Amino acid sequence: MQIDIFSDTVCPWCYVGKRRFEAALAERPDLKPSIVWHPFELNPDMADEGMDRDEFFTQRFGSTEKIEAAHVTLRSLGEGLGIPFDFEKCTRMPNTARSHALIFWAQQQGLANAAVEALFKAYFVEGRDTGDHEVLADVAASIGLDRELVAARLESDYDLEAIRAVSRRARDLGLSGVPCFIINRKHAIVGAQEPEIFLDLFVRAEDEESAA
Numbered sequence: 001m002q003i004d005i006f007s008d009t010v011c012p013w014c015y016v017g018k019r020r021f022e023a024a025l026a027e028r029p030d031l032k033p034s035i036v037w038h039p040f041e042l043n044p045d046m047a048d049e050g051m052d053r054d055e056f057f058t059q060r061f062g063s064t065e066k067i068e069a070a071h072v073t074l075r076s077l078g079e080g081l082g083i084p085f086d087f088e089k090c091t092r093m094p095n096t097a098r099s100h101a102l103i104f105w106a107q108q109q110g111l112a113n114a115a116v117e118a119l120f121k122a123y124f125v126e127g128r129d130t131g132d133h134e135v136l137a138d139v140a141a142s143i144g145l146d147r148e149l150v151a152a153r154l155e156s157d158y159d160l161e162a163i164r165a166v167s168r169r170a171r172d173l174g175l176s177g178v179p180c181f182i183i184n185r186k187h188a189i190v191g192a193q194e195p196e197i198f199l200d201l202f203v204r205a206e207d208e209e210s211a212a
Contacts, residue, residue, distance in 0.1 A: 004038055106143060
């Protein structure tokens with residue numbers, strides 16, 4: 001079974017969706033899916049240096065009130081999933097292209113899931129600017145990647161255009177929101193759905209595989 005996951009590293013619902021997906025997999029230890037993480041930039045026009053997070057939400061929604069209401073819901077959900085969201089620490093809205101590049105490099109070493117988890121934790125729990133090269137190099141080192149190699153790649157924009165091209169292609173194909181989980185390139189689960197939704201689709205995909 002192949003599972004392709006599109007997400008963004010500044011999307012709190014993607015963090016929730018990841019944990020719910022993992023909960024579903026824990027219910028099916030017999031499944032050994034091939035999981036591939038794909039980049040999706042929610043803010044593809046974000047400046048390379050990012051911007052103040054409150055300013056971003058004020059420009060996007062007119063004020064920070066709407067996002068603050070969402071934070072209440074997310075904190076409650078996070079408590080049940082082992083995610084101690086600390087939105088007060090998140091003062092920057094970073095450009096996420098380089099964090100996606102880091103996930104891509106980690107994926108080549110079988111460490112994509114670790115990279116995604118570390119990036120979510122760095123941003124949503126520790127409040128670190130995951131668009132900053134030094135922060136990204138630190139995250140890379142924390143999961144066992146070569147810090148110096150990652151730092152050099154970040155400085156040279158290595159693979160960056162390819163990452164952005166994949167994100168653009170996803171939009172061109174109609175993807176407008178994340179997280180999105182695609183099973184066997186046929187069935188899609190969009191949003192941070194409950195584990196039961198994943199479990200039902202796992203069974204359906206298995207039945208189709210058996211029939212084929």
